[in-house]
């Protein structure tokens with residue numbers, strides 16, 4: 336198998352804390368990375384790099400792990416331009432807008448749904464995302480949810496069953512009946528295609544008892560839980576996530592001190608999704624408070640056509656630094672190793688021997704530029720599984 340060295344890297348972010356004074360980013364100056372097959376086999380100073388068949392000169396620019404976007408909703412049809420325009424013109428956000436996307440998604444053919452999914456994956460890849468999670472949740476029937484998961488599973492291993500996104504319109508007068516469907520026939524049809532189960536635990540969606548029943552049923556079928564928690568209001572989502580050892584509690588915008596403590600004393604990651612607050616003009620989640628308490632924080636896009644229609648992790652990094660109290664180092668860690676932790680993965684989100692060769696080359700000398708130069712397309716090279724894609 337032929338090896339490739341990427342050399343002349345001004346700043347290499349490895350996320351290996353053992354490399355330099357326990358710095359979580361494990362930065363290496365004047366660095367090189369050696370790739371063989373789909374894996375990283377060596378990292379270190381350029382001058383010490385082993386001989387290889389192929390050589391790429393990074394030109395004094397920065398290399399970091401590919402972004403791990405651990406929260407997106409990419410199996411959908413239609414868009415919600417009018418809703419966004421109305422909201423930005425003064426109308427408040429309500430979870431009901433999801434029904435618009437449900438109707439469009441149900442009406443779409445498989446080929447159109449997959450073409451839409453592929454379009455946004457390509458868009459995300461160009462911006463440095465090499466691992467992504469995506470969910471169902473716009474079908475809300477047994478067949479439409481299973482279809483969404485089948486399509487998603489062709490493109491990623493990180494597939495999440497979100498039949499409990501909202502109560503299906505047909506069950507508006509019988510939410511208990513819908514929970515029975517989500518935990519019964521729908522779960523049976525969906526579980527073979529998914530790794531994760533998720534629930535939107537929020538007023539107007541599913542309460543704590545319903546969410547517990549749904550996630551517990553999923554666990555019994557071998558799915559691992561994650562939760563849309565505490566996004567629009569205080570609620571039981573975060574505590575439930577910790578109680579059920581969910582990999583992640585996502586949003587975490589409205590947290591009590593007890594919620595922060597629970598996250599800090601658990602292996603549940605707090606995944607912050609600032610694209611949602613940006614796109615709904617809502618208050619930002621307080622990343623600083625979570626980090627200071629000792630919680631693990633991830634940053635992801637929540638890419639969806641209603642409340643956060645961005646596929647750009649760099650944009651989320653810039654928001655987190657500007658408005659959520661994160662340092663540039665913390666935000667970059669959260670968007671790479673943090674996302675991996677939220678998916679309970681150690682083979683992505685870091686550049687160490689044995690990890691997947693998923694790399695981003697920035698047209699900048701350091702990762703700090705992701706926040707320093709917001710909105711600028713700095714991603715100039717992307718390798719995924721050892722293959723240069725961008």
Ligand SMILES: [Zn+2]
Nearest residue numbers: 406408563637
């Ligand atoms: Zn979401």
